[in-house]
Amino acid sequence: MKLVYAIIRNDNEDDVTSALMQEGFTVTRLSTTGGFLRKGSTTLMIALQDEQLEQCIDIIKQQSGSRQEITVNMPYVSGSSLMNYTTMPMNVEIGGATIMVVPLERFEKY
Template identity: 60%
Template sequence: MKLIFAIIRYDNEDEVVNALTQKRFSITKLSSTGGFLRKGNTTLMIGTEEERVKEAIETIKKECGARQKITINMPYISGSAMMNCATMPMNVEVGGATIFVIDVEDYEKI
């Protein structure tokens, strides 16, 4: 038995969860935050047999592949007065997933 932790962007949650559910994977969702853009993430916990791990990972890859997004990062200005600051749009890569697969020593469904 394996446990897959998949950290995905909140934007991709519905597609990934629907695709995994259609393939009869059991999923627990946790809300999480982090990363460079400080955007919401979803951490999926997926318990599965060892022979289905590759299928789960391929499904996640298909549904949340990396893509480019233009974002504008506002500079941090201390104090209460806002100054005229020029911001530059930047291309950042979004999407994708961070996936951990760990062994499960014991599993019981009650």
């Protein structure tokens, strides 16, 4: 058995979760926060049999495709002073997923 952790953007969470559940996967959702852009994200936990792994990863990839977005880094306050730098629009890649797979010794559902 395997445990899949998939970290996805909140924008993609409904599509990914619905597609996984439609294929019979049991999904647990956790609200999390990303680091670089400090945007909301969702971490999905999916317990599955080894032979289901590739199907699960394919569904996640299909439903959480990456795309480009322009964002502006805003200055932030550090202590009592405002960090002084020019805000510039940046083209960043968003979406996609971070997927981690770990062995699972035991899984019980009551």
